[in-house]
Amino acid sequence: MVSKPHGGKLVRRIAAPKTRERILSEQHEYPRVQIDHGRAIDLENIAHGVYSPLKGFLTRDDFESVLDHMRLSDDTPWTIPIVLDVENPTFEEGDAVLLYYEDLPVARMHVEEIYTYDKKEFAKNVFKTTEEAHPGVARVYSMGDYLVGGEIELLNELPNPFAKYTLRPVETRILFRERGWETIVAFQTRNVPHVGHEYVQKSALTFVDGLFINPVLGKKKKGDYKDEVIIKAYEVLFKHYYPKDAATLATVRYEMRYAGPREAIHHAIMRKNFGATHFIVGRDHAGVGNYYGPYDAHEIFNHFPDLGITPMFFKEFFYCRRCGSIVNERICPHPMEDREYFSGTKIRNMIREGKVPPAYFMRPEVYEVIRSFDNPFVE
Known part of the structure; x- marks a missing residue:
């Protein structure tokens, strides 16, 4: 429902x-x-x-x-x-x-x-x-x-260069009903997708009817990906790697506050209004610098049993060379030296240096989208 x-x-x-x-x-x-x-x-x-x-x-x-x-x-x-x-x-x-x-x-x-x-x-x-x-x-x-x-x-809305991907809560609710989705998990993002994001999204999707990817467009801090890069990256990911009847993409314009745990609750409320029944909460959700603990945004949900949307918590995940797949500490027994941790900063630095991220970090199609922009980052 x-x-x-x-x-x-x-x-x-x-x-x-x-x-x-x-x-x-x-x-x-x-x-x-x-x-x-x-x-x-x-x-x-x-x-x-x-x-x-x-x-x-x-x-x-x-x-x-x-x-x-x-x-x-x-x-x-x-x-x-x-x-x-x-x-x-x-x-x-x-x-x-x-x-x-x-x-x-x-x-x-x-x-x-x-x-x-x-x-x-x-x-x-x-x-x-x-x-x-x-x-x-x-x-x-x-x-x-x-x-x-x-x-x-x-009275008036601001010009919207991404009107094609803009859906309002009244529209997403109709869309979810038309698709027959009774349980919907929402994913908030302000980044282009790496394989770790895909792992989290698809892991959550195994427990619900539909996946609602809802990128934030608007003012971001220096070094974040530009809006058009995020959209193009998800377009290509949806084309090649997502089942059409189980996932949808729509944007929301919003100014990030970088308020960590408090903003995680706010993001969940926003997606509840779009019609989502579940919300993915990752490591250091809506954080910046070292102002919040890595799982503060998980713990704050304990204070809101009446929130009306179910959080789905994901611990830090990584690529294990011995397992040969994306895993986390609960399911991987191997030592640190076998692990490659996902790092947005590391991936951005590789892109800036003209290096191709390994396939277990980023889909080649996504990298090609990023590379097609002269400067994919906010200055």
């Missing part, structure tokens, strides 16, 4: 055509608030139910409850603050404002609350560190001094 949306109902916050037309014709009458790309993407995810049950940006009670208890004020599990920051509000509580990304009016917002917050507390609670070297912490420190909470109505 396709999972129920988080909070029980799939949110849809999109202005009706006549309402949209009227708002846009009167846009000069509204206070104008400029937002960045990440907040514009958050608006889309709120409007299409990816962030159900949120109907807008968090008000103070919900924000503080998420920081302190990893739950909304009504006790619904929620771990990442979805907030709108401003430097100097030129509007008041009770006003309606238009949110603009560059010159595009993205949404109308009904301002319920304007409040201040402690940036160090925000950083410490969400990222477990106050060090500005952490990209999520740096993002918080760069935010405006006020947060604005209230419900939104989407």
